[in-house]
Amino acid sequence: MRLVEALVDALAARGAGRIFGIPGDFALPLFDALVADGRLPVHTLSHEPSVGFAADAAARYTSALGVAAVTYGAGGFNIVNPTAGAHAEKSPLVVISGAPGEAESASGLLVHHQGPRLDTQRRVFAEVTAATARLDDPRTAAAEIARVLDAAVHDARPVYLEIPRDRVDMRIGRVPPPAPVPCDPEAVADCAEEILGRLMRARRPVLMVGVEVRRYRLEARVAELARRLRVPVVTSFMGRGLMAGTEVVPVGTYLGLAGDPRISKLVEDSDGLLLFGVILSDTNFAVSAGRLDLRRVVHAFDRRVRVAHHVYPEVPLPALVEALLERARPLTDARVPPVPVSWPRDLPADDEPVGPVDVARAINDAFARHGPMPMTADVGDCLFTAMDIAHTELAAPGYYAGMGFGVPAGIGAQLATGRRTLVLVGDGAFQMTGMELVHCPRLGIDPVVLLFDNSGWEMLRVFDPDAPFHDLASCDWTTFARMAGGDGHTVRTRRELRDALETALGTRGRFQLLHIRLPRGAISPTLARFVEAQKRARGGRPKRRAA
Ligand code: S1T
């Protein structure tokens, strides 16, 4: 069969539902073939970073492959940053790039778009992906596609495929079906027994869930395990929003000194802490009061399980969860009473200026009235504000922290799920990729975007208040919204916030942009605590208070 037909077969067999992309002359044959095949819709956006963020969010929201197609060089290098973010945050993004064909490669001339060498791009992607392949040999192409796509599924990491433009129509064999993830059943059983033995002896067991629980579609099974063990569940910062659709509501999100002290105490005092799919990163643990005592920690991540100071290799999290479920019994000792879950509610509809925590209140009130919505968030105080929003599905770059994710991710999430998405984004990040909203009418989607406009890079200003380079131009983004085919709402007071959000949620078929004009220096309580914790950790003095 033809290469693109086999490739689409293999992508669809591994859960891909669409392709985001921007063509170029090296990718026109590829795009023509993908459109002719028709099984995976091709959605184009304006800039390759947005293509990467949208495909990444589609992967996160479907727990399957997200696919981006780009041209060689100018397009390929443009999507390296979202690929690095997907690698850091364990998202199975498949980057497919066109490339020069045999004739132009052998012409002796430097090829337009190329880096220092014709294979520079593939070498760069090898650094930020789990696997790469150049599909130019009909004898090996099918096996190479299977190898690379299975790596994306097994590792939940991005991968890279390069297709020379004169190879798009080559005939190749059928791509093998998805391969099972390598697993050592004996190691799984021994590991599960050891973990349960430790839990039985623990007085204060806690289960912290991280991104792999979503990537491997384990939320329902982990919820069942927590219920059977009667163990309290918390999420990591990156894992915020996990378990939202299950009957086990996490008691909160661990943010160390920047979070709810009751949650921090629950985690840091635990003598049986299970970290399932949690990235051991600074954003998840840097502001811990004390370093985690690894002798009391079980960390299941990247298909290995570390129990105190020894490691079980080839124990994928899905296999471990099933083995624990087979053996689970209620833990006998008295349990730490779960922390009552509460969120800021009841926004006063007055003429007071809006602060970040008021945005959380308004959203929580709206969720109580209309039901929760899936969310995406960008980097900045909007993400810290999300910690005060009731538990709902959330995709955000909480570890890699690359700006520009929020709006394209909201576009990708709504296209992938069919569910209207709530997007939280700061003015700085909006100036990077907010323009992608112009595609919403053509794509038939209507996200609701809350733009936290504090006229600058506030997350940097709080750490470096005297620097002269944190200010940003202040625009009337409601004019942009109307020009782009959506509706814009200027919000300065809490009454305007409540009314604009109610109007936006009641208006379908057009994207909605709430341009929230925050007072200068207003930050969320979580960011204020985070700054204080960071400064204490660095021996400095906190300089600001939350609004
Ligand atoms: N460039 C990119 C692509 N990502 C980044 N994270 C940065 C630069 C550095 C950076 C932050 S936070 C931040 C910047 C520039 C400011 C964000 O401004 P805005 O979106 O307006 O949100 P807020 O005003 O709420 O801070 C990270 C932490 O290093």
Ligand code: MG
């Ligand atoms: Mg800002």
